[in-house]
Amino acid sequence: MEAGSIVAIAMTAAGIAVMLCSFWFLSVKRMTADFAVxxxxxxxxxxxxxIVPGLAEYTTVLFEKGEQWxxxxxxxxxxxFYLFSLLLSRLQMENQELAIEVSLLQKRDxxxxxxxxxxxxxxxxxxxxxxxKELLIILPVRNEEKNIGRILEQLCRPEIxxxxxxxxxxxxxxxxxxxxxxxxxxxxxxxxxxxGYGSTLQLGYKYAVRNxxxxxxxxxxxxxxxxxxxxxxxRKLKAAGEEGERPDIxxxxxxxEGSSQFYVSTVKKFAFWMFQSMIRVVTGRKIADPTTGLQGxxxxxxxxxxxxNNFDYQYPDANMVMQMLLLQFxxxxxxxxxxxxxxxxxxxxxxxxxxxxxxxxxxxxAVVFRIKVLNRR
Numbered sequence: 001m002e003a004g005s006i007v008a009i010a011m012t013a014a015g016i017a018v019m020l021c022s023f024w025f026l027s028v029k030r031m032t033a034d035f036a037v038x039x040x041x042x043x044x045x046x047x048x049x050x051i052v053p054g055l056a057e058y059t060t061v062l063f064e065k066g067e068q069w070x071x072x073x074x075x076x077x078x079x080x081f082y083l084f085s086l087l088l089s090r091l092q093m094e095n096q097e098l099a100i101e102v103s104l105l106q107k108r109d110x111x112x113x114x115x116x117x118x119x120x121x122x123x124x125x126x127x128x129x130x131x132x133k134e135l136l137i138i139l140p141v142r143n144e145e146k147n148i149g150r151i152l153e154q155l156c157r158p159e160i161x162x163x164x165x166x167x168x169x170x171x172x173x174x175x176x177x178x179x180x181x182x183x184x185x186x187x188x189x190x191x192x193x194x195x196g197y198g199s200t201l202q203l204g205y206k207y208a209v210r211n212x213x214x215x216x217x218x219x220x221x222x223x224x225x226x227x228x229x230x231x232x233x234x235r236k237l238k239a240a241g242e243e244g245e246r247p248d249i250x251x252x253x254x255x256x257e258g259s260s261q262f263y264v265s266t267v268k269k270f271a272f273w274m275f276q277s278m279i280r281v282v283t284g285r286k287i288a289d290p291t292t293g294l295q296g297x298x299x300x301x302x303x304x305x306x307x308x309n310n311f312d313y314q315y316p317d318a319n320m321v322m323q324m325l326l327l328q329f330x331x332x333x334x335x336x337x338x339x340x341x342x343x344x345x346x347x348x349x350x351x352x353x354x355x356x357x358x359x360x361x362x363x364x365x366a367v368v369f370r371i372k373v374l375n376r377r
Contacts, residue, residue, distance in 0.1 A: 010050075010075070015044065015046030018082070023366060026366045027370040028370065031086060036366075037362055096195060096196075096199050097309075103192050103203055109187055134214040138169065138217070139221045141177050142172070143173045143175045144222060147221060149184075165186070165213075170189065170191065171195055172192070189207070197314065197316070198316045201311070205305045218296075218297070225293070225294045247331065249301050251289060251294075251331065263340060267353060275290045279325065282368050291318055292336070322364050
């Protein structure tokens with residue numbers, strides 16, 4: 001066999017092995033999606049270098065001297081860095097969990113008394129502030145000083161404050177978001193460092209479990225989710241169906257009949273269509289808005305999410321919808337009123353949407369493989 005053929009075969013085999021192993025480890029929750037995407041891309045590059053004629057000829061010229069040593073050193077280096085990425089993945093997962101537990105200790109209560117003196121809208125509920133309700137509203141906050149005050153002002157209205165407690169989770173904001181939150185009658189938890197969107201939500205679920213809440217509604221702090229959706233989601237969570245079962249998760253959709261008009265770019269429309277199609281093919285369910293961040297959860301759902309490694313610590317979107325449907329959780333949708341962001345920077349700005357698409361596509365496939373093929377939760 002020619003020297004160049006050996007190199008081409010070795011690179012192709014290495015690429016296939018890297019891609020299969022990375023998908024396997026992602027599926028069994030041993031590798032983070034970020035590392036999995038990186039190794040999948042590297043695997044594709046190795047395969048292309050082995051099978052594309054032009055690239056294969058280049059590798060032949062490059063490795064025609066000392067080929068065996070190059071293959072051994074390259075394979076050894078690839079194996080070492082792969083094991084290193086698995087170790088880093090495990091440490092990252094455990095570090096996120098530990099950071100959540102430590103952050104839960106950073107709880108402080110806002111002053112309802114001071115707020116009610118200056119804002120009569122909350123005065124009616126001031127006396128009962130210490131009385132825990134059955135509904136908890138979770139607000140992940142990161143550098144939202146221009147938005148968070150207006151949202152908390154609306155959440156202090158009697159129609160909301162009578163039915164829900166508010167938990168603001170400050171994800172290590174560098175602006176004055178924390179100081180603004182302290183002015184309102186809500187609980188604030190300050191993360192010890194920036195944990196990311198998913199871990200911040202999971203912290204809220206753990207808080208809800210430990211404080212014995214029955215329902216949770218999560219909403220963004222950027223002003224896109226209108227507070228008027230909360231009573232409707234809450235009613236839907238408590239409404240029993242024909243068989244007496246209540247929904248575990250209620251998704252507030254931007255794309256149902258009755259929803260307010262919401263502008264979406266062509267790229268995002270394609271992403272929504274792709275995730276909708278994947279969910280429909282695998283589960284048979286048509287989900288109008290699988291990436292909505294405005295959701296209501298019953299105790300069964302958020303208790304499951306609160307457990308270690310049951311929730312995507314970075315981008316919990318369509319992958320979590322697919323997971324919960326396959327695990328036989330009951331999902332319902334309601335039309336929602338949403339607005340475009342006016343201030344601040346979205347976490348999906350710049351090149352982030354490209355990374356998000358790759359990560360989410362791979363994560364959804366891994367969820368399907370884990371539950372349908374491996375029969376794991």
